[in-house]
Amino acid sequence: MESSYPHLYEILSHIQGYIFPNEIDLQWGILIVVYPFITGLVAGAFILASLERVFKDKVLKPTYQIALLTALSFLLVATMPLISHLAQPQRAYEIMITPHSSSAMAIFGFVYLWYLMVVLLLEIWFDYRHSMVVWAEEKKGIMKWVYRILTLGLNDISPRTVSWDRKLGYIITVVGIPSAFILHGYVGFIFGSIKANPWWSTPLMPIIFLFSAMVSGIAMVMLIYMAVSYIRTRTLDVNVLDAIGKYLFFVLILDFTIEGLDQIHRIYVAEESFETIKLLVEGKLYLTLFISQGLIGTLIPLGVLAFLQFYKGKIKLRKTLYFITGIMVLIGVYSMRWNVVIGGQLFSKSFSGFTSFKVGLIGIDGTLMAIFWLLLPFGILTFLLWLLPPWKMVPEVEE
Amino acid sequence: MGNEGVKSSRRKFLKSAATASGAILGYSLLKSSQYLVYAAEPEDPNLPWYGIVIDVEKCIGCGACAKACKNENDVPVEPFFFRTWVEQYTVKNDGSVEIQSPNGGIDGFTQTVPDEEIFKSFFVPKMCNHCAKSPCVQVCPVGATYDSPEGIVLVDEKYCIGCRYCVQACPYGCRFIHPVKKVASKCTLCYHRIKKGLAPACMETCPTGARMYGNLRDKNSEIVKFLKEHTTQVLRPNLNTGAKLYYNALSSEVR
Numbered sequence A: 001m002e003s004s005y006p007h008l009y010e011i012l013s014h015i016q017g018y019i020f021p022n023e024i025d026l027q028w029g030i031l032i033v034v035y036p037f038i039t040g041l042v043a044g045a046f047i048l049a050s051l052e053r054v055f056k057d058k059v060l061k062p063t064y065q066i067a068l069l070t071a072l073s074f075l076l077v078a079t080m081p082l083i084s085h086l087a088q089p090q091r092a093y094e095i096m097i098t099p100h101s102s103s104a105m106a107i108f109g110f111v112y113l114w115y116l117m118v119v120l121l122l123e124i125w126f127d128y129r130h131s132m133v134v135w136a137e138e139k140k141g142i143m144k145w146v147y148r149i150l151t152l153g154l155n156d157i158s159p160r161t162v163s164w165d166r167k168l169g170y171i172i173t174v175v176g177i178p179s180a181f182i183l184h185g186y187v188g189f190i191f192g193s194i195k196a197n198p199w200w201s202t203p204l205m206p207i208i209f210l211f212s213a214m215v216s217g218i219a220m221v222m223l224i225y226m227a228v229s230y231i232r233t234r235t236l237d238v239n240v241l242d243a244i245g246k247y248l249f250f251v252l253i254l255d256f257t258i259e260g261l262d263q264i265h266r267i268y269v270a271e272e273s274f275e276t277i278k279l280l281v282e283g284k285l286y287l288t289l290f291i292s293q294g295l296i297g298t299l300i301p302l303g304v305l306a307f308l309q310f311y312k313g314k315i316k317l318r319k320t321l322y323f324i325t326g327i328m329v330l331i332g333v334y335s336m337r338w339n340v341v342i343g344g345q346l347f348s349k350s351f352s353g354f355t356s357f358k359v360g361l362i363g364i365d366g367t368l369m370a371i372f373w374l375l376l377p378f379g380i381l382t383f384l385l386w387l388l389p390p391w392k393m394v395p396e397v398e399e
Numbered sequence B: 001m002g003n004e005g006v007k008s009s010r011r012k013f014l015k016s017a018a019t020a021s022g023a024i025l026g027y028s029l030l031k032s033s034q035y036l037v038y039a040a041e042p043e044d045p046n047l048p049w050y051g052i053v054i055d056v057e058k059c060i061g062c063g064a065c066a067k068a069c070k071n072e073n074d075v076p077v078e079p080f081f082f083r084t085w086v087e088q089y090t091v092k093n094d095g096s097v098e099i100q101s102p103n104g105g106i107d108g109f110t111q112t113v114p115d116e117e118i119f120k121s122f123f124v125p126k127m128c129n130h131c132a133k134s135p136c137v138q139v140c141p142v143g144a145t146y147d148s149p150e151g152i153v154l155v156d157e158k159y160c161i162g163c164r165y166c167v168q169a170c171p172y173g174c175r176f177i178h179p180v181k182k183v184a185s186k187c188t189l190c191y192h193r194i195k196k197g198l199a200p201a202c203m204e205t206c207p208t209g210a211r212m213y214g215n216l217r218d219k220n221s222e223i224v225k226f227l228k229e230h231t232t233q234v235l236r237p238n239l240n241t242g243a244k245l246y247y248n249a250l251s252s253e254v255r
Helices: A006-012 A030-054 A058-085 A105-138 A141-150 A159-192 A205-231 A238-269 A274-282 A286-310 A315-341 A367-387 B003-036 B064-073 B135-139 B165-169 B201-205 B222-229
Strands: B050-055 B084-092 B097-100 B118-127 B145-147 B153-155 B211-215 B245-248
Touching: A030 A058, A030 A105, A030 A159, A030 A205, A030 A238, A030 A315, A030 A367, A058 A105, A058 A205, A058 A238, A058 A367, A105 A141, A105 A159, A159 A205, A205 A238, A205 A315, A238 A274, A238 A286, A238 A315, A274 A286, A286 A315, B050 B118, B050 B222, B064 B084, B064 B201, B135 B145, B135 B165, B201 B211, B211 B222
Parallel strands: B050 B245
Antiparallel strands: B050 B211, B084 B097, B084 B118, B145 B153
């Protein structure tokens, strides 16, 4: 009998206190940690792109297309960990065909499609249309046709049409900002609306998810910008890093404040579940919450970024610090997703005990699969940067 | 009709069309906001509206109910999947509480706390609360879990996508993913049996009659009489799940 569910029998010996018998296995594993992390990168990267466009922050210009293509690359992968985690993945389409109106999860498909089709693809298309028309004329063979198809046959590049491209792109960006907020705030709502789970159930959850998304997206675009400059052997413009760093600093402060507020509120009101959650954060989540998310992901980056607001000395040092900070911030946000998703399932809803979680290496919800879904967007991004190189675009004519 | 006439009638048409579509949109928005709040309501007055009573004072912790349920409902025998189980609570003299449910109580219980340390001890059978405002039904993204017209929460196994959101949403830990069927699974109050007038397996087998179910609408039913004569309580009332599983003599330690 023991051979049927060896991992569950192993967990059985690691249970602390009392849990309901059905609670032994975690329902949502590492793939559901990866999913909000990826979606957050999409929303964050898009918001950074929008800053340039809507608020006309010219310094950020070199990161604009990179940010958009990063958002698209991650968005294309965002649903994969979700679908592959379903027990019946072949029925995934039901969520689009017969969505249940009272379910928070049912709306995901629509929010996702709206964001992909209406916001990102359209914006990128308006952005690149002029260049694609020019590239279609320059290139030969298959690539000529690829660009021709991508222009959808709209080859008019008169100044009037091009300026319309820009205007429409601008409108989409304006629509896109609330859409990005909805996309990721909504992911937070999926967790925040589960009243049975006191670790998740807070109206601040969408806001926390949103700000951590912006933190991770901004950090990711910064790192990708650095990597792209390095690969193309171009000099990295430290002013761009300073500009991104400034945004990262402010958003990180907001993120830290709101998450801190959430924790202080929990401690102060000390509801029914308080003792259990206290044991959770001091025990099973200690490393990922205090060390990984708090210290590595938040406090040290805040200190370094604060220092970089004033320090304008050695360029090499600044670049190195930005690079390290970016990676630390990403580790912090990933840990935050872990703490929410995994942490929320480690304690029993009887508030009397804890189950245990050990992530496997192989299998559809193992570590390797999670790493694959995290790396795939970089493959897509490489392809997109090759297909639509921002540095070869037709320069915009200032009006 | 002159040119002016055409224009004015067109304007009129556009006006009324705009009003009508605005009204439809407004109504549908209002209506959809109600969809956010989930609650099952008895629709057909000819059908029963079922509730359950568990009398904690009568339970002897034999675990026959949990065993009968597994046999009846094709629940895997491993100790990780239960539609119903029995918990043993032991409140110690120092106020601490020990809870256990080894194999759901199927193999019986052994008291591990020495007699002199025990303040009180009792058994609590658990099963789906068949909530009228079920969080599990509310969150199902495809509507695969639903309320029967009799107020019983069921799962359509051919439709469930296995997203596990309902398992997360149930505050009572009553759901699991069936390891073979790969869909959400839970107590159906033996819907297949009660439709034929038979009692659910757990109730049929209970030697002390600690569990009963009945029609909450029928003011002369046994269950309504019981609820009238006893002080009962539902689990986690603060969550407003509209639980229809009423416990008699429930101690405050139980969640």
